Amino acid sequence: DAKTTQPPSMDCAEGRAANLPCNHSTISGNEYVYWYRQIHSQGPQYIIHGLKNNETNEMASLIITEDRKSSTLILPHATLRDTAVYYCIARSYNTDKLIFGTGTRLQVFP
Amino acid sequence: SQTIHQWPATLVQPVGSPLSLECTVEGTSNPNLYWYRQAAGRGLQLLFYSVGIGQISSEVPQNLSASRPQDRQFILSSKKLLLSDSGFYLCAWTPDPSTDTQYFGPGTRLTVL
Numbered sequence: 001d002a003k004t005t006q007p008p009s010m011d012c013a014e015g016r017a018a019n020l021p022c023n024h025s026t027i028s029g030n031e032y033v034y035w036y037r038q039i040h041s042q043g044p045q046y047i048i049h050g051l052k053n054n055e056t057n058e059m060a061s062l063i064i065t066e067d068r069k070s071s072t073l074i075l076p077h078a079t080l081r082d083t084a085v086y087y088c089i090a091r092s093y094n095t096d097k098l099i100f101g102t103g104t105r106l107q108v109f110p
Numbered sequence: 111s112q113t114i115h116q117w118p119a120t121l122v123q124p125v126g127s128p129l130s131l132e133c134t135v136e137g138t139s140n141p142n143l144y145w146y147r148q149a150a151g152r153g154l155q156l157l158f159y160s161v162g163i164g165q166i167s168s169e170v171p172q173n174l175s176a177s178r179p180q181d182r183q184f185i186l187s188s189k190k191l192l193l194s195d196s197g198f199y200l201c202a203w204t205p206d207p208s209t210d211t212q213y214f215g216p217g218t219r220l221t222v223l
Contacts, residue, residue, distance in 0.1 A: 034211075036212075041198075041217075041219070042216065042217065043200050043202070043214030043215055043216055043217050044154065044200070044202075044212075045214070046211050046212065046213065049211065087153070087154075097144075097156055097159065097169075098156070098212060099156070100146075100153045100154035100155075100156075101153055102152070102153045103153065
């Protein structure tokens with residue numbers, strides 16, 4: 001699976017959009033980009049995933065560049081409860097494993 | 111709906127003692143099951159995964175073992191705990207390996223003294 005690179009930490013004001021970047025320059029054609037988050041002392045929570053097209057669900061939007069070498073997770077209106085570590089994972093379609101990196105610690109402040 | 115349970119929630123054990131952590135999934139059949147460990151301030155490390163009863167794959171050599179005696183039950187064990195076994199242990203499941211959206215349990219925080 002491709003390695004992903006994320007900034008270690010980011011801040012965001014409550015009510016503003018949080019844009020979390022992820023680089024996956026070695027991603028291959030059959031690897032999906034997954035995003036999870038982990039609120040302190042809880043298990044990770046699935047957010048969204050995509051292959052080529054941009055995706056949106058009730059939690060977030062995922063923007064994948066045309067060359068697929070990077071992506072951005074967007075939380076449109078961040079709340080204090082969105083404070084968590086966000087993990088970007090590139091995973092092959094035909095494997096059963098997720099390889100978690102160290103993620104981005106997002107701090108939403110009032 | 112599907113639910114994943116882990117117990118105990120917290121555990122303090124002396125070095126050299128045995129360990130048994132249990133994970134069960136409700137509301138599904140034949141899930142893929144996973145054990146992860148998260149050391150303090152670190153990312154998640156995949157320890158074991160299972161695609162069926164009695165089928166266990168180990169990702170890293172270690173002091174731990176896993177078993178799957180029933181379809182929806184996954185157990186993590188050790189005969190003799192080490193200090194380095196301390197951490198947050200998470201069980202996860204996938205209803206459909208082709209999508210591999212994993213759902214995590216609440217975790218067990220293990221402290222080995």
